[in-house]
Amino acid sequence: MPGTTVFERYPPSDAVLDAALADTRLAALWLDELPQRRPRPELVGDASADLCIVGGGLTGLWTAVLAAQREPGRRILLVEGKRLGWAASGRSGGIVDSRLAGAHAAQRWPGEAARLQRLGRENLDEIELAVGSLRLDVDWHRSGELLVAAEPHQLELLRGSRPNPDGSLPDTVLLGAEAVRREIDSPSALGGSWRRRDAATLDPARLVIELARVAQELGVEIVESSPVRALIDTPDGMDVVTASGRVRARAVALATSAFPSLLRRARLLTLPVYEYALATEPLEPRRMKTLAWERRQALRGLGRRSHWMRRTGDDRVVFGGFFAQYHYGGRLRAAHEDRPDLHRALAAHLLTTFPQLEGVRFSHRWAGAIDRDTRGSGHYGTAREGRVVYAGGFSGTGLGTARFAGRVMLDLLAGERTELTELAVVRERPAPFPPEPAVYAAMTTAQRALDRADHRGGEHGALLRALRAVGLAP
Numbered sequence: 001m002p003g004t005t006v007f008e009r010y011p012p013s014d015a016v017l018d019a020a021l022a023d024t025r026l027a028a029l030w031l032d033e034l035p036q037r038r039p040r041p042e043l044v045g046d047a048s049a050d051l052c053i054v055g056g057g058l059t060g061l062w063t064a065v066l067a068a069q070r071e072p073g074r075r076i077l078l079v080e081g082k083r084l085g086w087a088a089s090g091r092s093g094g095i096v097d098s099r100l101a102g103a104h105a106a107q108r109w110p111g112e113a114a115r116l117q118r119l120g121r122e123n124l125d126e127i128e129l130a131v132g133s134l135r136l137d138v139d140w141h142r143s144g145e146l147l148v149a150a151e152p153h154q155l156e157l158l159r160g161s162r163p164n165p166d167g168s169l170p171d172t173v174l175l176g177a178e179a180v181r182r183e184i185d186s187p188s189a190l191g192g193s194w195r196r197r198d199a200a201t202l203d204p205a206r207l208v209i210e211l212a213r214v215a216q217e218l219g220v221e222i223v224e225s226s227p228v229r230a231l232i233d234t235p236d237g238m239d240v241v242t243a244s245g246r247v248r249a250r251a252v253a254l255a256t257s258a259f260p261s262l263l264r265r266a267r268l269l270t271l272p273v274y275e276y277a278l279a280t281e282p283l284e285p286r287r288m289k290t291l292a293w294e295r296r297q298a299l300r301g302l303g304r305r306s307h308w309m310r311r312t313g314d315d316r317v318v319f320g321g322f323f324a325q326y327h328y329g330g331r332l333r334a335a336h337e338d339r340p341d342l343h344r345a346l347a348a349h350l351l352t353t354f355p356q357l358e359g360v361r362f363s364h365r366w367a368g369a370i371d372r373d374t375r376g377s378g379h380y381g382t383a384r385e386g387r388v389v390y391a392g393g394f395s396g397t398g399l400g401t402a403r404f405a406g407r408v409m410l411d412l413l414a415g416e417r418t419e420l421t422e423l424a425v426v427r428e429r430p431a432p433f434p435p436e437p438a439v440y441a442a443m444t445t446a447q448r449a450l451d452r453a454d455h456r457g458g459e460h461g462a463l464l465r466a467l468r469a470v471g472l473a474p
Helices: 014-020 029-033 058-070 110-133 152-158 177-183 204-217 285-289 340-353 398-414 438-455 462-469
Strands: 045-054 076-079 095-097 145-149 172-175 191-195 199-201 221-223 228-234 237-242 245-254 271-280 298-301 307-311 317-325 362-372 379-383 388-392
Touching: 014 340, 029 204, 029 362, 045 058, 045 237, 058 076, 058 204, 058 398, 076 245, 095 110, 095 398, 110 199, 110 398, 145 152, 145 177, 152 191, 172 177, 177 191, 199 298, 204 221, 245 398, 271 340, 271 438, 307 340, 317 340, 340 362, 379 398, 388 398
Parallel strands: 045 076, 045 245, 076 221, 145 298, 245 388
Antiparallel strands: 095 199, 145 191, 172 191, 228 237, 237 245, 271 317, 271 362, 298 307, 307 317, 379 388
C-alpha cells in the first residue's frame, strides 16, 4: 500500500496494547535494576587536582580511568552534579557501536572514512579488552549489529556491503529475506546486513558502576551531588566552582553530555533531544525461541526514522528510537520523560515487528536526552588557553564514543599531535544551532520531513536535501 509504512499496515489492536502496557513502570530498566548504592560524598570546601573532570557519565568515567592509567599518581577528581550515570549513560539502549562520527561520516569526510572505520573497530576491541582485563561485570555480548529492511526501498541501502579487500571473511554479511528470518523471525524483515564485529550489547548502568570502581581503585576521587556553577581562570589553572565547594585544578575536562556547556562558546553546539524506550518482562524460553534470536545481535531499522532493539541477559526485549523530541528552549525536564502516547506507539511498532509477542507485558518505559550536534558526528575542542577540553554531540553513539572521547580529550590536554587529534571530526568545529525560536521551528520541521520521507519510499524532500548539502544531519 503506497504512502504507508509497515507499522500502519499491520498495527496491533487497542486491546492488545492496553494489556501490554497496563502495569508498566516509568523508570529506566538499567537504573531500576541496580542494587542499592550508597551515595558518594558531595564536595564541601576547597580541593585541588591536577585534572578535574566534570560529569559522571560514561565519557567522564572513561576519561578518569584512561587518565589514571596514562599517568599513575596524577591527582584526578571527578565531579558529578547528581548521581553517577543517572542521565544519558544510564538510560541508553545498551548498544555499543563502532561508529565514531555518525552515520554520514563517510559522505562528509570521504578521505578519512577508512581510518574512522578502523579506529572505531579498534575502540570497540579495546572496550572488549577492558571488560575482560578489568573484570567489568556488564553483561557484554559482541554479536554485531543486524540492519533490517522492513520496506522494499530499504533493500537498496543494504547493497553497499563488500568483502574485505584481502579476501578474508567479510565483517559484513548481506542476508536475503529467508536468511534474515533465520536470524530474527519477524514477518516485516525483507533483508538484512549483519555487521558481525561492529557492535556489542551491555548493561550501561552496570558499566557506570564498574568504571567508577576501577577509577577509584586507580586513585581517582569521585564526588556526587555537586553541580558545577562556574569555571574561573586562575594564574596556574582553573577553579571549578560547585554549589558548596571549589576545586583548584591545573586542567579541566568537560563531559556534560546534553546539559548546557559551562563554556559560552560551546553552548549552542549541542541540543538535548529526547529518545524513548520500552522493556518487556523477561520472556519464557519458549516465547524467546519464537523470535529465532539465538545470536543476540543488536537490531536496527533502516527508515529515515529508525528503531533499535536488543536482547538482555535475562531475556527481555528492549526497544526504542524512532521518536526524537526536542522541547522549546532545550529544557531538560523529568516531565518530558512521561509520554504515554509515544510509549504506546513504540509498543505498537514492536508488536508489528514481532506479532508473536502478543500477550507479553512491558515492565519499564523511559526516556533520555541525547546530545545532538548539527553534524550528528560529535565534536571536540579546547578553551582557556588549552587548560579546558570538552567533547559532546555524540548524537546517539555515545556508549561507544565515550571512551574514544576520553582519549581525544587527554591528547588535546597534553598538546600532542596524534592520529586522533588530526582527524577532521576533531579539528573541524560544527556549525552552532540557531537561537530560539528558530531552532525549535527547524527541529520540528526536520522531523516532519523525515516522516514524509519514510512515507515516500525513503525519498528526501527539498528540505532534507538542502540540510545535507550544507553538512547538517537531522
